[in-house]
Every structure is written in C-alpha cells, then in structure tokens.
Amino acid sequence: MSSEESKKARRRRAERLVGTLLxxxxxxxxxxxxxxxxxxxxxxxxxxxxxxxxxQ
Known part of the structure; x- marks a missing residue:
C-alpha cells in the first residue's frame, strides 16, 4: 500500500470513528x-x- 493510500485509509477510518462520536x-x-x-x-x-x- 502506498503512503497516499494509507493516508486515505486512515482518514476514512478516522471519519468513521469520529463521525459516530460527534x-x-x-x-x-x-x-x-x-x-x-x-x-x-x-x-x-x-x-x-x-x-x-x-x-454559597
């Protein structure tokens, strides 16, 4: 996997994880x-x- 593909994969995973938290x-x-x-x-x-x- 190229570095660009791994960046995209990490970004998709982060969006999937953070999207459910916010x-x-x-x-x-x-x-x-x-x-x-x-x-x-x-x-x-x-x-x-x-x-x-x-x-008080």
Missing part, C-alpha cells in the same frame, strides 16, 4: 437550560449568579 446538535445549539422559569424573584436570580469562588 452529536448532530451540540448543547450550545439548543435552548435547553437558557429559559428562566416564570415567577423567580430577583433574589433567586442573584443567588444563581454567584461566582463559584464566592461560595
């Missing part, structure tokens, strides 16, 4: 987690937005 839609492309529930108070919102290094 989702069609990532979580960043959906609205999941972006909607705020109705009725939250401003205090609830402020508690959610506390940076991790501040603790």
């Amino acid at each position: 989702p069609d839609t990532t979580s960043d492309e959906t609205d999941e987690g972006w909607s705020e529930s109705e009725g939250d108070t401003r205090d609830d919102e402020m508690r959610r937005d506390v940076p991790p290094h501040h603790g």
Whole structure:
C-alpha cells in the first residue's frame, strides 16, 4: 500500500470513528437550560449568579 493510500485509509477510518462520536446538535445549539422559569424573584436570580469562588 502506498503512503497516499494509507493516508486515505486512515482518514476514512478516522471519519468513521469520529463521525459516530460527534452529536448532530451540540448543547450550545439548543435552548435547553437558557429559559428562566416564570415567577423567580430577583433574589433567586442573584443567588444563581454567584461566582463559584464566592461560595454559597
């Protein structure tokens, strides 16, 4: 097998393997987690937005 043929074979194998691992839609492309529930108070919102290094 020539080096060009082996490169093509490796590329096809990688595409086959990676293609099954990558989702069609990532979580960043959906609205999941972006909607705020109705009725939250401003205090609830402020508690959610506390940076991790501040603790809770």
